[in-house]
Amino acid sequence: MRDNQWLRSRLDQIWSEYYPDVPKTENVIIHFSKRCRSRLGSIRLVDERVSEIRINGLLKEKDMPDIVCEAVIAHELTHYVHGFGSRRPQLYKYPHRGGVVAREMIRRGLGESHYAAKDWINTNWLEFYGEKMKQRNA
Numbered sequence: 001m002r003d004n005q006w007l008r009s010r011l012d013q014i015w016s017e018y019y020p021d022v023p024k025t026e027n028v029i030i031h032f033s034k035r036c037r038s039r040l041g042s043i044r045l046v047d048e049r050v051s052e053i054r055i056n057g058l059l060k061e062k063d064m065p066d067i068v069c070e071a072v073i074a075h076e077l078t079h080y081v082h083g084f085g086s087r088r089p090q091l092y093k094y095p096h097r098g099g100v101v102a103r104e105m106i107r108r109g110l111g112e113s114h115y116a117a118k119d120w121i122n123t124n125w126l127e128f129y130g131e132k133m134k135q136r137n138a
């Protein structure tokens, strides 16, 4: 069962494995948020010290592939590294323009996750979303 503790340990794992040059801090918190259609994750600065990563509650579902969870967590961590939603120096003017997130993930060995997740999302997300919301309201 994926819960907030699971998210924390996946974040730590991804951080150690793919972002070892980035000092780890407890000031990045991560948790599941509401289920929604439009975004899978987000990061914001809560206050002077704390960055908050929120992950769409639908990623808890057991038929959601783990690689999608990994890619979404890594995507948000990449924003953190680039200085968006974090106190680190901002490296780019915009968070996504020029494919900077994908390029960073590829450079760090997460290209396969990035593309597999993108593929799964493009193919399945809307249907997955519709099914889960239908089950919930049944």
Ligand SMILES: [Zn+2]
Binding pocket: 075, 079, 095, 096, 101
């Ligand atoms: Zn993003």
